[in-house]
Amino acid sequence: MERTRATPKPAQGGPAGPRVTRDAVLDTAMRLVMETGTEGLSMRKLAAELGVAVTSIYWHVGNREALIDELVERVLQDMGTxxxxxxxxxxxxxxxxxxxxxxxxxxxxxxxxxxxxxxxxxxxxxxxxxxxxxxxxxxxxxxxxxxxxxxxxxxxxxxxxxxxxxxxxxxxxxxxxxxxxxxxxxxxxxxxxxxxxxxxxxxxxxxxxxxxxxxxxxx
Amino acid sequence: MERTRATPKPAQGGPAGPRVTRDAVLDTAMRLVMETGTEGLSMRKLAAELGVAVTSIYWHVGNREALIDELVERVLQDMGTxxxxxxxxxxxxxxxxxxxxxxxxxxxxxxxxxxxxxxxxxxxxxxxxxxxxxxxxxxxxxxxxxxxxxxxxxxxxxxxxxxxxxxxxxxxxxxxxxxxxxxxxxxxxxxxxxxxxxxxxxxxxxxxxxxxxxxxxxx
DNA sequence: CATCCGGGTGTAACAGTGTTACAGAGAACG
DNA sequence: CGTTCTCTGTAACACTGTTACACCCGGATG
Incomplete structure (x- = not known):
């Protein structure tokens, strides 16, 4: 129903897990940004890197803006107090x-x-x-x-x-x-x-x- | 021979002037930037605004980077000392x-x-x-x-x-x-x-x- | 068992971007 | 006349973000 779900099934023994998780998307996106800057982060590259079609990315994170917002928040958290x-x-x-x-x-x-x-x-x-x-x-x-x-x-x-x-x-x-x-x-x-x-x-x-x-x- | 010439013939009475001059390109580019920001400046919009094909823009100014460099220099000059x-x-x-x-x-x-x-x-x-x-x-x-x-x-x-x-x-x-x-x-x-x-x-x-x-x- | 639902994915497309190979018009010049 | 040079147009390549749509497949429900 709602898009950009938080990947509800962490593959808890069940056979059918999603091929990528929201976290995996964010991790890879972060890596791409660190390697090549913001311009190097494209939805298609991101999808290719994960071995998945572009639409999956959109399903998990919404769109590019939301993705980047999330990345900023992550960096700010990981840097501690x-x-x-x-x-x-x-x-x-x-x-x-x-x-x-x-x-x-x-x-x-x-x-x-x-x-x-x-x-x-x-x-x-x-x-x-x-x-x-x-x-x-x-x-x-x-x-x-x-x-x-x-x-x-x-x-x-x-x-x-x-x-x-x-x-x-x-x-x-x-x-x-x-x-x-x-x-x-x-x-x-x-x-x-x-x-x-x-x-x-x-x-x-x-x-x-x-x-x-x-x-x-x-x- | 050389690209990005400075529009050598300012239509000095002669019948055949170029359809756009380098200055006209820069002027229009500046207007677009002031109205819609850098993202609003695309080579195609610029060409359309001037009623000309994209390649003419490239002939006059080289490429987007050179165009923007020129714009920066212009703004800095026009703002005086x-x-x-x-x-x-x-x-x-x-x-x-x-x-x-x-x-x-x-x-x-x-x-x-x-x-x-x-x-x-x-x-x-x-x-x-x-x-x-x-x-x-x-x-x-x-x-x-x-x-x-x-x-x-x-x-x-x-x-x-x-x-x-x-x-x-x-x-x-x-x-x-x-x-x-x-x-x-x-x-x-x-x-x-x-x-x-x-x-x-x-x-x-x-x-x-x-x-x-x-x-x-x-x- | 059959049916439906919904999470997750893929195909293919739309509209837009910067850039360029190439062909051509038209004036200038030898 | 023929060549050369300036300037323009057509059409394409490779790329971008985004989305409509069909599909698979597992779980719940009839």
């Missing part, structure tokens, strides 16, 4: 931000999925909870807490969005390369540090720490 | 960040194009130049300048990436809504300010200002 370390409010909050960033950077396919489905708020939720808790523990409530939480998360998002793009990965647009060369004439150290990767980790720490300190100071 | 206002280094730098953010938010189609082609470094270039200039004028050079420029731009990127997603637009995932409801029980003002839009402008100002001040302080 945010680890908060440190004793002072500042270090604890910074550790959340770092964990948030690392968690995303370590799962490039997650970004790919999230972007396609517009689920960024889901992706930021775990760290969001932790931040609310820590700021409350530090005595920050109400509108000021909202501002603080958002400020930190916007910073995390900026890093994960840009730190690979701006930190000179191999094939930058010609205009950018030209500008970097121009900068290098006046201030070679600046050009070098704009271009080379490796900095982001320290940069992130400095940026978030100074911001959190300033957010906690004004009371 | 960054306006820097204010007298103190802090206000001048904050004004650059604001202009950078506004410029992107005012052109949602730009983000769409950039994301599809991975040209974020091109999108951030104009503000990047301005920031380098201002920080230099404020006496910040070398590695510290690189850190400062990147910190500011990462913040801008975070805002433009998340401020619409996190600031409760209509259809948030159920999990997020549930969490907001839960927060509202303990701290309704917090939940309200996490959810409602309108805040971003002030938030952005506070966040960037405090960060820039801290970046300029340590010398």
């Amino acid at each position: 945010i680890r908060v370390t440190g004793r002072t409010p500042v270090t604890r909050i910074v550790s959340i931000a770092q964990a948030n960033r690392r968690m995303i950077l370590d799962r490039p396919h997650l970004i790919s999925l999230v972007r396609e489905r517009g689920l960024e708020s889901l992706m930021m939720l775990p760290a969001r909870r932790a931040l609310v808790r820590e700021f409350a523990a530090a005595g920050v409530h109400g509108a000021r807490a909202a501002l603080a939480v958002q400020a930190v998360q916007f910073q995390v998002a900026g890093f994960v969005m840009l730190e690979r793009a701006l930190t000179g990965h191999p094939q930058e647009p010609a205009q950018v390369q030209a500008w970097l060369a121009e900068v290098a004439e006046g201030d070679p150290e600046l050009a070098d540090n704009l271009h080379t990767p490796g900095a982001p980790d320290a940069l992130f720490d400095v940026a978030v720490r100074s911001m959190v300190e300033s957010l906690l100071r004004e009371d | 960054i306006r820097v206002t204010g007298r103190t280094p802090v206000t001048r730098i904050v004004s650059i960040a604001q202009a950078n953010r506004r410029m992107i938010l005012d052109r949602p189609h730009l983000i769409s194009l950039v994301r599809e082609r991975g040209l974020e470094s091109l999108m951030m270039l104009p503000a990047r130049r301005a920031l380098v200039r201002e920080f230099a004028a404020a006496g910040v050079h070398g590695a510290r300048a690189a850190l400062a420029v990147q910190a500011v731009q990462f913040q801008v990127a975070g805002f433009v990436m998340l401020e619409r997603a996190l600031t409760g637009h209509p259809q948030e995932p159920a999990q997020v809504q549930a969490w907001l409801a839960e927060v509202a029980e303990g701290d309704p003002e917090l939940a309200d300010n996490l959810h409602t839009p309108g805040a971003p402008d002030a938030l952005f100002d506070v966040a960037v200002r405090s960060m820039v001040e801290s970046l300029l302080r340590e010398d």
Whole structure:
């Protein structure tokens, strides 16, 4: 009756099990995404990989959007809870931000999925909870807490969005390369540090720490 | 001989001009993107809109990737230079960040194009130049300048990436809504300010200002 | 036993995508 | 005249998400 059932018969001794289960579909879909990105995930490839016709996929998961929603939720669950370390409010909050960033950077396919489905708020939720808790523990409530939480998360998002793009990965647009060369004439150290990767980790720490300190100071 | 010529004969009185020019293709492509987003731009729709067969489009612009690259460059040129206002280094730098953010938010189609082609470094270039200039004028050079420029731009990127997603637009995932409801029980003002839009402008100002001040302080 | 029902699968199609091999028109030029 | 070059059209390939429809087959029910 209802589509996208949860594969009711887990082959409990009975002779007639379904040829694929909903979980098998999700597992294979996840593997495809991790190997080839979101663009590499097509319903036909997925079906072929499972040795099954396309319609079976649709029967189990509904459609592509629902499939991707489910994948996002899975990734978010499997990554567990945010680890908060440190004793002072500042270090604890910074550790959340770092964990948030690392968690995303370590799962490039997650970004790919999230972007396609517009689920960024889901992706930021775990760290969001932790931040609310820590700021409350530090005595920050109400509108000021909202501002603080958002400020930190916007910073995390900026890093994960840009730190690979701006930190000179191999094939930058010609205009950018030209500008970097121009900068290098006046201030070679600046050009070098704009271009080379490796900095982001320290940069992130400095940026978030100074911001959190300033957010906690004004009371 | 070479493909993707620049439409050499602008119909200079001569009887036989091409039915479409490269510029006409780009103009129409831009209109389609602004109306329907990147996904609404297909080579066939574009050709139909111009009353021409698909192959003409390919002859003029090469392929879809090249077309989008060209569109990005066009948008970036038409938006002119960054306006820097204010007298103190802090206000001048904050004004650059604001202009950078506004410029992107005012052109949602730009983000769409950039994301599809991975040209974020091109999108951030104009503000990047301005920031380098201002920080230099404020006496910040070398590695510290690189850190400062990147910190500011990462913040801008975070805002433009998340401020619409996190600031409760209509259809948030159920999990997020549930969490907001839960927060509202303990701290309704917090939940309200996490959810409602309108805040971003002030938030952005506070966040960037405090960060820039801290970046300029340590010398 | 026969019948029906419904879970799960397959065939084949529709409409759409980017891209290209190829043929052709028509002007320009030798 | 013949060749060359620019530009366009036809038609196809391989791919995408999605669905209408028929089918098999096991379990429940008559």
